[in-house]
Amino acid sequence: MIPRYARKQMTDIWEPATKFKIWYEIEAHACDAQADLGVIPRENAEAVWKAKDVEFDVARIDEIEAVTKHDVIAFLTHLAEHVGSEEARCVHQGMTSSDVLDTCLNVQLVRAADLLIEDVEGLLAALKKRAFEH
Numbered sequence: 001m002i003p004r005y006a007r008k009q010m011t012d013i014w015e016p017a018t019k020f021k022i023w024y025e026i027e028a029h030a031c032d033a034q035a036d037l038g039v040i041p042r043e044n045a046e047a048v049w050k051a052k053d054v055e056f057d058v059a060r061i062d063e064i065e066a067v068t069k070h071d072v073i074a075f076l077t078h079l080a081e082h083v084g085s086e087e088a089r090c091v092h093q094g095m096t097s098s099d100v101l102d103t104c105l106n107v108q109l110v111r112a113a114d115l116l117i118e119d120v121e122g123l124l125a126a127l128k129k130r131a132f133e134h
């Protein structure tokens with residue numbers, strides 16, 4: 001996006017920090033589902049949720065990715081730094097990178113579409129008001 005033409009609300013959706021927060025939520029919900037099914041211990045899922053207020057360090061994740069050459073592994077490694085390696089061992093179990101990446105992209109697209117729909121609704125309301133004025 002060209003910064004001078006981009007709205008903050010839209011650029012925020014596509015920021016790396018937002019992407020990592022969405023990845024976290026996907027992984028945490030997956031842990032919940034697996035704990036519900038008895039696949040992983042409930043304590044592990046609860047430990048992952050304790051990181052809900054963590055501000056993921058984009059530079060740190062990039063640093064890890066430079067070594068691992070894998071974006072999701074870099075993120076999971078960083079998450080383990082906050083959750084604890086033992087507690088995080090069940091995160092991403094049974095999932096592929098595409099499960100996280102594709103789901104995240106869909107979440108971002110829905111958020112962007114919602115923002116655009118809100119704008120169109122505002123435009124239509126303004127046009128309707130102007131039409132009745134004339």
